[in-house]
Amino acid sequence: MILDFPQLISQWETLPVHVFTAHEKGEILTIGAGTASGAVSGAIQGTASGAVTEHWKWPEQSNVDLSMDWKKAARITAGIDVGSVSSQAVVLLDGKLYAWSSVRTGSSSPDSALKALNQALKNTDLTLEKIPYVVGTGYGRVNVPFAKKTITEIACHARGANYMGGGTIRTILDMGGQDCKAIHCDEKGKVTNFLMNDKCAAGTGRGMEVLADLLRIPIQEIGPLSLKVEEEPPPVSSVCVVFAKTEAIGLLKSGWPVEKVLASYCLAMAERVTALLNRIGVEKDFFITGGIAKNIGVVKRIERILGISALNSALDSQIAGALGAALFANALLEKEERGKS
Amino acid sequence: MIANYGYTDGSGEYYISINTSFCAECQTHPCISACPQGVFEMITDDYDEPACSVKDSFRKKLNYTCSTCKPARKSSESPLFLPCVQACVNRAIKHTW
Amino acid sequence: MVVAGMDLGAKAIKVVILSEKGVSAKVKLFPDLDMAQSARKALEEALVQSGTELHELKRIVATGTGRSAAPGKPALVTEPLADAKGIIALLPLTRTVIDVGAEEGRGVKITPQGEVVDFAVNEKCAAGSGAFMESMARSLELKIEDFGEISLKATQAVPMNAQCTVFAESEVVSLIHANTPKSDISRAVHDATASRIAAMTRRVGIEKEVALIGGVAYNPGFVEALKRTLSLETLLIPDHPDFIGALGAALIAYEQAVN
Structure with a gap:
C-alpha cells in the first residue's frame, strides 16, 4: 500500500528536539577525550608542559x-x-x-x-x-x-x-613509531618482497603510546603486565586506534583489570601485524625489529599466532x-x- | 622484488603490488602514462635497478585516488579493466582490492 | 496508531514517535556505557514528550550500530534501509544519500520509492567520520560548533599529509606551530574528510540529487567541502539531518503495523 507520507511527517520541521544525557558520567572518560590525545600530540612536538608525565617514551x-x-x-x-x-x-x-x-x-x-x-x-x-x-x-x-x-x-x-x-633470516617485521613494515629477504639480506604501512596508527608504536598515555603506564611495563592474565581475553574489536581507545575505556569502566585490557589490546595489535606479514608470506627464520620488538606482550602473541618463534639477537632491535x-x-x-x- | 605500496586501515586493505623484476627489461614503461591520476613513476631502487613505483604522495590515499577508476563495486572481479593493470604486458601490476 | 523509530548510534540515541497526526516527539539522548538502559530511558522520554502511554505503542523499529540493545522487542533494520526510507519521505528527489555520523560514514544509492540499490560504508576507521573532525577541532582548541564556520574564512588550501586521526593530530599541532591560520587548517581538515567520504560514495555511483544527513550535516564547512569535492551545485539537507535514520525506522514501523 502507498503511505500518506505528507501526513505522517507533518510537523517534522517545527517540532523541537529534546536532548537528554544518561546521568552517569565516567572519570576515565574525561581523560580519554581530552588530556590523553593532547599530551601525545603536544609531547611529540616537544611542547608539553613539564607537568605532563610522558609515559610513552623509551629511554635514550x-x-x-x-x-x-x-x-x-x-x-x-x-x-x-x-x-x-x-x-x-x-x-x-x-x-x-x-x-x-x-x-x-x-x-x-x-x-x-x-x-x-x-x-x-x-x-x-x-x-x-x-x-x-x-x-x-x-x-x-x-x-x-x-x-x-x-x-x-x-x-x-x-x-x-x-x-x-x-x-637464515627470511622474514622481518619492523614495528616503528609511525609505521609497520613486513619484509621478505634473501640470504644476503636483499629485499625480495615488502610491504610498508604508514597510513594508519594501528599496529605501530604510536598506537601503543596512545594506550600507555591513556592508562598512565610506562611503555616498558605494558608488555610484561599484559602477560599477567590467567586467561587470554578476546582482542579489542576495533582496529582503529581512536575507536580502540574508546573501547579500552569502556572495558575498564565495565570492571576489567588493567592487565586484561592490556592483554586484549596487545593481542589486537599482534593480530593486526600478523595479517600484514601474511600478505607477503611468512618464512623461517623470523626476526622482529623496531621499538615494539621490546614489547614482550605483543611479541609473544605474534609468535603464538604464527606458530614460530622470533630469532633473538644480543643487539638492541x-x-x-x-x-x-x-x-x-x-x-x-x-x-x-x-x-x- | 615485489613492492607493495599502500596500506591497511580499519576499512580494508589497499595495496598496489608491483613485481619490479620486469622493469629492467621493459623499455617503454607504458604503465607511467596509463594512469589517469599519475600515480606511478620510475625510480632507481636501493640496489641500483630501475623500478616502477607508486609516488610517495599517493601511498597513503590509494583507496581515494583509485576510486575514479573503480566506479563499479566489484571491479576486482575483472581487474583488467584498470588502465595500469592493462598497460603492463608482463602483468607486473596488481591491485589487492 | 502510534509507532516509534529508534536509531542507536555510536554517540547518541535518537527516537522519533509517529502517528497519523504526524510527528509527536523527537528525542536525542547521549548514552552511558549501559546501552540498553540508556535506550530504555530515551524511549521513555520520547513517550513523555509525545503524551503517549507505552501500551499505545503499536510497533518499534530500531536501527544503528547499537540497535540490538533497543527495548521492547523491536524489529531491527539496517542503517541504509532506514536512511533511504527517511530521506525519500522528506526529499523525494534524492537518489544518493550520504550519511556521516560520529563513528561511520555511509553512501547509499536509492530508488524513487526509497528502496536501497547499493551502499558503501566506512565504519572501522575514524578518519572518515565525525570522530576525525571532533579530534581535529580539539587539537585546534576550537568548539566543534565553530570549527566548520571558521573553515569558510580560509584563504589558502594547505595540504595535509596524515590520513590517520592519530597522526593528523600531531600534524595539526605542527601546522599551528608553523603559524598556519586556524581557518586554513580547518579547511584542510574538512577537505580531507570530504575527499574520503566522496571516494566511498563513488563506489556506489553518484546520482543526483545528493542529500547529506547525519550530525555532520550541521557543519557548514563540511557541506561546502563536500560540494567542492563532488563538484555539486546543490547538496540537499533535510531539517534535523541527524534524525533521518530514526524517522526512517519509524516510517518502516508504521508500514509494518498497517500491514
Missing part, C-alpha cells in the same frame, strides 16, 4: 665497544636512521659494529641525526670528520646533511637484520635500520676504493 641509550680501536680501522662508516619518534646512529669499523645510540627525534631532522651520532661517539675521540661515508635512512633520511647517500629503511632493515640474526645503513655505507666505500685503485 648508547654503547661503544672499547675493545676496538678506530685508529687501526681501514674503513670507518656510519648509518643514521632518523625515525619519527627516535633516531639511531651506528658506527662500523671495517664492517664490524663499534658504537651505536638511540635518541629521541627532535623537531629538526638534521639536529637529531647529529645528536644521535654524537651520542654514539661520546665516549670515544672519533669525530664526524673522520668518517668518510655516512648513509642516511628512515623517514627523515633526506635531512641528514652529512650523509653521502640515502637508502630506504626497507632495504636497511633487511640488511641490518641479516647482520643481527644471520643469513631498534638499531637494525641504522646498522643496515652503516653496512651499505661500508660496501659503498669499499666499491669506491676499488674504483680508485
Whole structure:
C-alpha cells in the first residue's frame, strides 16, 4: 500500500528536539577525550608542559665497544636512521659494529641525526670528520646533511637484520613509531618482497603510546603486565586506534583489570601485524625489529599466532635500520676504493 | 622484488603490488602514462635497478585516488579493466582490492 | 496508531514517535556505557514528550550500530534501509544519500520509492567520520560548533599529509606551530574528510540529487567541502539531518503495523 507520507511527517520541521544525557558520567572518560590525545600530540612536538608525565617514551641509550680501536680501522662508516619518534646512529669499523645510540627525534631532522651520532661517539675521540661515508635512512633520511647517500629503511632493515640474526633470516617485521613494515629477504639480506604501512596508527608504536598515555603506564611495563592474565581475553574489536581507545575505556569502566585490557589490546595489535606479514608470506627464520620488538606482550602473541618463534639477537632491535645503513655505507666505500685503485 | 605500496586501515586493505623484476627489461614503461591520476613513476631502487613505483604522495590515499577508476563495486572481479593493470604486458601490476 | 523509530548510534540515541497526526516527539539522548538502559530511558522520554502511554505503542523499529540493545522487542533494520526510507519521505528527489555520523560514514544509492540499490560504508576507521573532525577541532582548541564556520574564512588550501586521526593530530599541532591560520587548517581538515567520504560514495555511483544527513550535516564547512569535492551545485539537507535514520525506522514501523 502507498503511505500518506505528507501526513505522517507533518510537523517534522517545527517540532523541537529534546536532548537528554544518561546521568552517569565516567572519570576515565574525561581523560580519554581530552588530556590523553593532547599530551601525545603536544609531547611529540616537544611542547608539553613539564607537568605532563610522558609515559610513552623509551629511554635514550648508547654503547661503544672499547675493545676496538678506530685508529687501526681501514674503513670507518656510519648509518643514521632518523625515525619519527627516535633516531639511531651506528658506527662500523671495517664492517664490524663499534658504537651505536638511540635518541629521541627532535623537531629538526638534521639536529637529531647529529645528536644521535654524537651520542654514539661520546665516549670515544672519533669525530664526524673522520668518517668518510655516512648513509642516511628512515623517514627523515633526506635531512641528514652529512650523509653521502640515502637508502630506504626497507632495504636497511633487511640488511641490518641479516647482520643481527644471520643469513637464515627470511622474514622481518619492523614495528616503528609511525609505521609497520613486513619484509621478505634473501640470504644476503636483499629485499625480495615488502610491504610498508604508514597510513594508519594501528599496529605501530604510536598506537601503543596512545594506550600507555591513556592508562598512565610506562611503555616498558605494558608488555610484561599484559602477560599477567590467567586467561587470554578476546582482542579489542576495533582496529582503529581512536575507536580502540574508546573501547579500552569502556572495558575498564565495565570492571576489567588493567592487565586484561592490556592483554586484549596487545593481542589486537599482534593480530593486526600478523595479517600484514601474511600478505607477503611468512618464512623461517623470523626476526622482529623496531621499538615494539621490546614489547614482550605483543611479541609473544605474534609468535603464538604464527606458530614460530622470533630469532633473538644480543643487539638492541631498534638499531637494525641504522646498522643496515652503516653496512651499505661500508660496501659503498669499499666499491669506491676499488674504483680508485 | 615485489613492492607493495599502500596500506591497511580499519576499512580494508589497499595495496598496489608491483613485481619490479620486469622493469629492467621493459623499455617503454607504458604503465607511467596509463594512469589517469599519475600515480606511478620510475625510480632507481636501493640496489641500483630501475623500478616502477607508486609516488610517495599517493601511498597513503590509494583507496581515494583509485576510486575514479573503480566506479563499479566489484571491479576486482575483472581487474583488467584498470588502465595500469592493462598497460603492463608482463602483468607486473596488481591491485589487492 | 502510534509507532516509534529508534536509531542507536555510536554517540547518541535518537527516537522519533509517529502517528497519523504526524510527528509527536523527537528525542536525542547521549548514552552511558549501559546501552540498553540508556535506550530504555530515551524511549521513555520520547513517550513523555509525545503524551503517549507505552501500551499505545503499536510497533518499534530500531536501527544503528547499537540497535540490538533497543527495548521492547523491536524489529531491527539496517542503517541504509532506514536512511533511504527517511530521506525519500522528506526529499523525494534524492537518489544518493550520504550519511556521516560520529563513528561511520555511509553512501547509499536509492530508488524513487526509497528502496536501497547499493551502499558503501566506512565504519572501522575514524578518519572518515565525525570522530576525525571532533579530534581535529580539539587539537585546534576550537568548539566543534565553530570549527566548520571558521573553515569558510580560509584563504589558502594547505595540504595535509596524515590520513590517520592519530597522526593528523600531531600534524595539526605542527601546522599551528608553523603559524598556519586556524581557518586554513580547518579547511584542510574538512577537505580531507570530504575527499574520503566522496571516494566511498563513488563506489556506489553518484546520482543526483545528493542529500547529506547525519550530525555532520550541521557543519557548514563540511557541506561546502563536500560540494567542492563532488563538484555539486546543490547538496540537499533535510531539517534535523541527524534524525533521518530514526524517522526512517519509524516510517518502516508504521508500514509494518498497517500491514
